[in-house]
Amino acid sequence: MAGAxxxxxxxxxxxxxxxxxxxxxxxxxxxxxxxFSDATIYDNFDFDIPRGxxxxxxxxxxxxxxxxxxxxxxxxxxxxxxxxxxxxxxxQIRFGYVFQNYRExxxxxxxxxxxxAYPLKLMGIAKxxxxxxxxxxxxxxxxxxxxxxxxxQMSGGQQQLVSIMRALIVEPEILFLDEPFSxxxxxxxxxxxEQLQRIFVETxxxxxxxxxDLEEAVYLSDYILLLSRHPARAVEFVPYEAPRPxxxxxxxxxxxxxTKAHCLEIFQREVRKG
Amino acid sequence: xxxxxxxLPFVGVAVLLIVWSLTVWARVxxxxxxxxxxxxxxxxxxGMTSGKLGVDFLKTVERTIYSTAIAAVIAIPLGIxxxxxxxxxxxxxFLIDFFRSTPASxxxxxxxxxxxxxxxxxxxxxxxxxxxxxxxxxxxxVMNARKTRILAARVMGASRLRVLWDVMLLESLPQTFVGLxxxxxxxxxxVVVAEMFIGSTDGxxxxxxxxxxxxxxxxxxxxxxxxxxxxxxxxxxxLTIERRFVHWSGR
Numbered sequence: 001m002a003g004a005x006x007x008x009x010x011x012x013x014x015x016x017x018x019x020x021x022x023x024x025x026x027x028x029x030x031x032x033x034x035x036f037s038d039a040t041i042y043d044n045f046d047f048d049i050p051r052g053x054x055x056x057x058x059x060x061x062x063x064x065x066x067x068x069x070x071x072x073x074x075x076x077x078x079x080x081x082x083x084x085x086x087x088x089x090x091x092q093i094r095f096g097y098v099f100q101n102y103r104e105x106x107x108x109x110x111x112x113x114x115x116x117a118y119p120l121k122l123m124g125i126a127k128x129x130x131x132x133x134x135x136x137x138x139x140x141x142x143x144x145x146x147x148x149x150x151x152x153q154m155s156g157g158q159q160q161l162v163s164i165m166r167a168l169i170v171e172p173e174i175l176f177l178d179e180p181f182s183x184x185x186x187x188x189x190x191x192x193x194e195q196l197q198r199i200f201v202e203t204x205x206x207x208x209x210x211x212x213d214l215e216e217a218v219y220l221s222d223y224i225l226l227l228s229r230h231p232a233r234a235v236e237f238v239p240y241e242a243p244r245p246x247x248x249x250x251x252x253x254x255x256x257x258x259t260k261a262h263c264l265e266i267f268q269r270e271v272r273k274g
Numbered sequence: 275x276x277x278x279x280x281x282l283p284f285v286g287v288a289v290l291l292i293v294w295s296l297t298v299w300a301r302v303x304x305x306x307x308x309x310x311x312x313x314x315x316x317x318x319x320x321g322m323t324s325g326k327l328g329v330d331f332l333k334t335v336e337r338t339i340y341s342t343a344i345a346a347v348i349a350i351p352l353g354i355x356x357x358x359x360x361x362x363x364x365x366x367x368f369l370i371d372f373f374r375s376t377p378a379s380x381x382x383x384x385x386x387x388x389x390x391x392x393x394x395x396x397x398x399x400x401x402x403x404x405x406x407x408x409x410x411x412x413x414x415x416v417m418n419a420r421k422t423r424i425l426a427a428r429v430m431g432a433s434r435l436r437v438l439w440d441v442m443l444l445e446s447l448p449q450t451f452v453g454l455x456x457x458x459x460x461x462x463x464x465v466v467v468a469e470m471f472i473g474s475t476d477g478x479x480x481x482x483x484x485x486x487x488x489x490x491x492x493x494x495x496x497x498x499x500x501x502x503x504x505x506x507x508x509x510x511x512x513l514t515i516e517r518r519f520v521h522w523s524g525r
Contacts, residue, residue, distance in 0.1 A: 073429065074429075075425060075428075075429060097426075097429045099422055099425075099426060101422050104420045104421075104422035104423055104426075105422050105423065105426040106426075107423065107440075107441070107444070108522035108525065109444045109447075109520075109521075109522055118430065119430040119431070122430055122431050122432055122436065123431070150521070150522065152522055152525040166430075170430075
C-alpha cells in the first residue's frame with residue numbers, strides 16, 4: 001500500500017484542479033513503526049495531516065507525542081513506514097521546527113536578527129536579500145522587539161518568538177512546534193498563544209503542535225489528535241471550529257467547554273487503560 | 275555603600291601589608307630573612323626599571339607566550355578533531371589523561387636529551403604540558419556542545435561540516451578559554467622551574483634562584499612578586515579576551 005502512494009499522488013496532482021489539490025491531505029503517514037529498546041511506541045500507525053490547519057497532538061505522558069513530530073520532521077529515524085508531504089520526503093520540502101528549549105535551540109553568539117537569518121544563510125541566500133526577508137517578516141508579524149540584542153539579553157517569551165521567526169523565515173510548507181510554551185510562565189504563555197494564533201491566521205501554514213496543556217491544545221487548534229498509550233493509536237481526531245481570532249472569551253463558550261470536556265474524557269479513559 | 279564595595283578587593287592587600295610591616299617592626303622574624311615591604315618594593319622598582327629584573331621578566335614572558343602559542347596552535351585544531359567524534363576521543367582518552375597527570379617536570383631530562391640545554395627545551399616542555407591541558411578542554415568543549423543546538427542546526431539543513439564550523443566550534447569556545455587560562459598558568463610554572471634548574475642565565479626563575487644564592491632577600495621577594503604579577507596578568511589577559519569575544523559564556 002505504501003508503495004502505491006507516490007503513483008496515486010502523481011495522478012492526483014496531474015488530473016485534479018488546483019482547488020481540490022488544496023483539500024487533499026498535506027502529510028500522509030503510512031505504516032509508521034518505531035521501537036525503543038524496551039517498548040513499541042508506534043506499530044503500523046496511519047494518519048493524514050490536513051492542509052493549512054493547526055493541529056495539536058495530545059495524549060498520556062510517554063505515549064510518543066514528541067517522538068511523532070520528531071519522526072515526521074526527520075529528526076528521528078523511523079523503523080518502518082513512510083511519511084510523505086504531497087508525495088515527497090521531508091528532505092525535499094521546506095519546514096520549520098520550534099524546540100521547547102529555546103535557550104539551547106538559539107545561537108547565543110548571534111544577535112536575534114542573525115539567528116532568524118541563519119536558515120537563509122544555509123540556503124545560500126545573499127546577505128542583503130536575507131536581511132530584506134527578515135525585515136519583511138518582522139513587519140509582517142508586527143514584532144516589536146529589539147532584534148539587535150543577543151538571545152540571553154531577552155526574556156523567555158521573546159527568545160521563543162525569535163525561534164518561531166527563525167522557523168518561519170524559510171516560508172515553510174509545514175511548521176512543527178514541540179511544547180513551545182511549556183518553559184514559559186503563565187502570563188507569557190497567554191501572550192505567546194496569541195502570537196502563534198496571529199501568525200497562523202496570517203500565513204495559514206500547516207502547523208503541528210505538541211502540547212501537554214489541553215486548554216492550550218483546544219484553544220489553538222482546528223483539530224486535536226488524541227493518542228492512546230503506546231503503541232500509540234489515533235483514538236480520535238476532534239475538530240474545534242470556533243472562528244478566529246479566538247479570544248479568552250472563546251474559552252468560556254459552550255463549544256470550547258464541550259470540546260475540552262470530550263477530549264478530557266477520552267484522555268482519562270486512555271490513561272486508566274494503562 | 276557602592277564606593278565601599280569597590281574598595282573591598284584592596285582590604286586583603288592592606289591587611290597583608292600591615293601584618294607584614296608589624297612583623298618586621300616587632301622583629302618576629304630575622305630581618306635578613308624578611309625585609310620590610312618598603313625595601314622589597316624599592317628593590318622591585320629599581321629591578322624592573324633599571325636593573326636585571328626587568329630583562330628577566332620579559333624573558334619569562336617571552337618563553338611563556340611562545341610555549342602557550344605553540345601549545346594552542348597544536349592543541350586547538352587537534353582538540354576539535356578529537357572532540358567531533360566521541361569514539362575517536364574515547365580511544366585516546368587514556369593517553370591524554372595519563373600524560374596530563376604526568377608531572378611535566380619529570381620530562382625535563384628527556385627533553386634535555388632531545389633539545390639540549392637552551393630555550394628550546396624550556397619552551398617545548400612548557401608547550402607539552404600546556405598543550406595537553408588545552409587539548410583536553412577543547413575536546414570536551416566540542417563533545418559537550420548542546421545536543422539541541424546541533425539538532426536545531428541539522429533541522430535547518432546544515433551539513434555535518436557546517437554544524438562543526440557554525441555550532442560545535444563556537445560552543446567549545448568558553449571551554450577552550452578555560453583550557454587556555456589553565457594552559458598559560460601551567461606553562462608559566464614549568465618555564466620558571468626550568469629557568470631555576472636547567473642551566474639558565476636569565477628569566478624570573480633564575481633571578482629568584484640567584485638572589486637566594488646571594489642571600490639578597492629584597493631582590494628575591496621582588497622577583498617572586500614579579501612572577502606572581504606575571505601569572506595574574508596573563509590570566510587577566512585571557513579573561514579579558516574571553517569576555518570580549520565569548521560574550522555569551524556562562525549566560
